[in-house]
Amino acid sequence: MPLDTSTYSLALLRLDGRRWNELRRLTAQISTQASADGSSFLSMGNTKVICTVTGPSEVKAAPGASGRGDEAVVSVEISVAGFSGVERKRRGKGDKRIYEMQTTIATAFQATLFTHLYPRSTITISLHILSLDGSLLATCLNASTLALIDAGVPMRDYICATTAGSTSSYSSNDEKADPLLDLNGSEELELPFLTVATCGTEDEVSVLVMETRVQVGRLEGMLAVGVDGCKQVRDILDVVVRARGKRILEGSQL
Amino acid sequence: MSSTLSNNAMTSLKRSLAADPFASNISSKVYVRSTKSGKVQKIVRELYLRQDIPCSSKLCTSCLKTAPRDASGVLAPLVLSAKPAGTKKYKQGHYLVPDTNALLNALDLFEQTAAFYDVIILQTVLEELRNRSLPLYNRLIGLTKSEEKRFYVFFNDFRLETYVVRDPGESINDRNDRAVRRAVKWYGEHLTEAVKAAGGNSKSVPAVVMLSDDKENLTKAKRDGIDATSLKEYVGGLENADQLLDMISVVKEGRELRDARSAEALYAEYFSVSKMMTGVKNGTLHQGIFNVSPYNYLEGSIKVPAFDKSLIVLGRENINRAVHGDVVVVEVLPKDQWKEPSTKIIEEESMNRDENADADEGEAVVTEKERKALQEEVKKMHSKSSEGKPQPTAKVVGVVKRNWRQYVGHVDESSVSQSAKENRKQQTVFLIPMDKKIPKIRVRTRQAGEIIGKRVLVTIDSWDRDSRHPVGHFVRSLGDLETKGAETEALLLEYDVQYRPFPKAVLDCLPAEGHDWIVPPSTDDPGWKDRKDLRHLDICSIDPIGCQDIDDALHARPLPNGNFEVGVHIADVSHFVKPNNAMDAEASIRGTTVYLVDKRIDMLPMLLGTDLCSLKPYVERYAFSAIWEITPDAEIVKSDFTKSVIKSREAFSYEAAQIRVDDETQQDELTTNIRILLMLSKKFKQKRMDAGALSLSSPEVRVEMESETSDPIDVKTKKHLATMSLVEEFMLLANTSVAAKIYEAFPQTAMLRRHGAPPKTNFEELANQLKVKRGCELKVSSSKELADSLDACVDPQEPFFNTLVRVMATRCMMSAEYFCSGTQAYPEFRHYGLASEIYTHFTSPIRRYADLVAHRQLAAAINYEALHPAVRSKGKLEAVCKNINVRHRNAQQAGRASIEYYVGQALKGRIVEEEGFVMKIFSNGFVVFVPRFGIESLIRLRDLADPEPESVFDAENYVLRTSGNREVEVELFEKVVVRISDVLEEKTGKRKVKLELVGKGSK
CATH class of the missing domain: 2.40.50.690 (OB fold (Dihydrolipoamide Acetyltransferase, E2P))
Structure with missing residues (x-):
């Protein structure tokens, strides 16, 4: 069994050999499934997500379902593969955490997409989680951004997300604690962390979720590191999108 | 590398992994682990390999450029000295790289101040050590934090050059050994380069020496051209080799010897x-x-x-x-x-x-004598009627x-060969631990001659199948047997009492004013915030004679409506000890103050314990007060908790207070108030008794010391005074009320104390003994029934019999324990002995850490201050409870052991005849309890006469009859007269009282 997070202070190295301000390897592909309106595959470290976007399409015959006729409704479906975690486990539809993530993602994009252009329609984002190793919400948000761009849904700017944590747990009383960027699964288990997403380059926070407890004094540092991480993610996504655009322009792939 | 890692732009979208610019830097670790439930899990972890992990040698300048900074931009200091110490073999100086076995076998050595500086601990080794032994791992982490020892942890598995991939078919141990060798090699090359770059002489490059006890690893190291040596060889080359050599655990060596001889295993193999x-x-x-x-x-x-x-x-x-x-x-x-x-x-x-x-040869697990002893047992078993329940x-x-710790003991002189006493030949001796429950330990030493007659500290290293006794090594000597210093230290070590002086970091937390600190005169001072001014009340404290750390004080006064106002004022320790500073950490580790006969080991520094917190008379002190309105029938009308400032009018001893109360002519305010308290306390006590509280008994004696030499001169049994139960009742009242209050405020995290109901089976033996010998019935279904049936156990001729039964009943009880309220269901909170639904400790914060926690929680419950997160986290509190439970028990045992030692010393050279009672009976001896000195001791048949008389033991009726050269009949609970003398017990090296049977009946 490897060491735990308490060894960070010995050499300022995290469990997987990263420094405090380093992202994991982030790889992204766009247009991975020709059949979907928009699709992407994104991995942050060992967290891997496939995203497909359907729509905007007409609201199906269930008038009571959504009351908004003047703009498109974003709906999110997340499915977690049974083999994604360490133990093979089936997750039912009723999982509250998944439900909450769906709502968080839907709300974030509802505000960023130009939904008023598509009245009486829905945009469905389906996320398939293939592998789980921390920063799940952030990975899902990033994958959705790419897939939505691929689908050609107009939006204000990229939504880019990361997690940020602190090297010291809530109850242990280390005076010094470094903020950490992009936590992996085992760090998330031991340390307090938040997920932050920004929209655009102007540090505009569009999602902020924190479920663990942390001393208030450490929050600012964590946020700063998280927002900075979002910028790094944006740069990487931008390269992917531009490369795709270039290829379309060249007509090599349509 | 670090900076490029995240910023590097992706150039290609669809690329194979090989084209990944990071591919060479990222590796993944896959391993399999099995869970508690037996499931096998495959764990995949990423590894980011990098080149900016510094070597941390002050010789190297290149690492400094890329050295990591933390979030606030602070550079981690370099650890390893530029001029490390040299030895005979490595004159140019050397850095040490121990492998896991070296640390497992001899961490004691690494903690020495005489040698072992500039040590590189590899990540591989640290991880392995953590898996093998958490205590050792923690000790090692402690070492890496010490500045003078210069231990550096090098994360070799994260550095590109030193990362080693496990080959197919290679065992994990071999892979780790290879990783260690690779790291040592890299260090050597790196340092040579560094010195060259700085223009230094290549001869002055320090050697990097691998320490290992693994033969194969050493051979491979030699093959790879790495400096490597076994621990023994290395220590042999140091200056104070003899002393240090003993500390090397003998495990490895022993095994090599045995392998050669293919010894047969004496014990059954353990299951996987x-x-x-x-x-x-x-x-x-x-x-x-x-x-x-x-x-x-x-x-x-x-x-x-x-x-x-x-x-x-x-x-x-x-x-x-x-x-x-x-x-x-x-x-x-x-x-x-x-x-x-x-x-x-x-x-x-x-x-x-x-x-x-x-001698190892031809050794059997069970010696002939032992076997015989057991056979007799079985025979007796079979001969008996079917009554005896197997x-x-x-x-x-x-x-x-394993819960092995360090043990205190002494060397069995008979196991030391005469010749070895003079020369320093290494030999194996037996070490007899002070604790009789621990088997003797085989120790190899060169200092046998020197440590005879000394109290020594040893640890057990291993117990192999082919060795009859555990094998250990000698740690240090505490001093001569039977000297006060050595015996006290032995006692403290044996019970794991932290007795070292408070470190500077702790003393720094004390108020800067020192003894001159006073309650701020102005009530506008922040110290007065939310504090009630109770200086006008007639408060006094009642404690044992000579008490310096006064935790509690009391007051009472009649109210106009005929009720009484009663206040219990407890030292406000939480004002001085803030959560989570060094002093708090130290106190939570110590857990309690330990009282020995001649010494007190404080939980808090003296300045607080005996002065600033102590509710001394005539001065103003901060306090935490619980104030009740109580009717003359001892019903509580109203209770209130507040921080306060008080001024105690007088500090009484129990005796002085008693005299004052009994003296009718004393009619001053203070005395009448104490009388009110006394009256109420009696009613409270009656109520408790009616609810089923137990009055238990344990033999308590006090050792009287000569004031100047502090040599023990006499032993007195403690007298019980009404004023003692006065204080006790109000402390119980305060504790119970506070418990209810903090539980109400923090249902999940209140610090409480519970006393479980003892299982019925605990009393089976005692109940049977009482039934057979005295015809009394012991009912144990509830505490009330037990209390009543204990009251009924009387012998009209022998008033002490009831106390004896209570002493024995006390031993059947469970021990009370601290717990965090969220970990138990409410019905489990019950305090069995006090027959109280909920209970905590609140009244002695100077000497108990639990009380301090309760103070903080109560302060938060009355909105005096916010609760610190550390006192609110369940996990943390559980850890605190676990520790203080152990400390509390150890402190009690240490206290008892200290009394036992001093009783032995007080009786030294004297011969007394005293009355005693038979408490326990065996087929070849019996235990006699002497109330006068609070001692109990064994009288064996062979002590009765020589040769040992024949005996018949009637186990059903608890009677032992001897015949032959001495005829006696002894039965359980019988009163006997014994002659008490002292004897140096060879087994434990303790001076102990020895009892001889003189006759039966009274003196």
């Missing part, structure tokens, strides 16, 4: 971990803590959750290398091997005194966790 776990899970095996009987070292018992009664483990083979306190797994033996618990006293010393420590027995099949 998975076999034990599956067994425990499906109920065929049982896990529990192994306890050794204090009277018979070959009999152990183990309490397992599956059965009400403990399982008995009899004989060396069944005990199978378990040591008192280990967590073991046992298998129940077939019914034909069930036995009654032994009725015989068997002491290791008298059984195997002629054993040779060095109990289930079990054998140990594996050890889950």
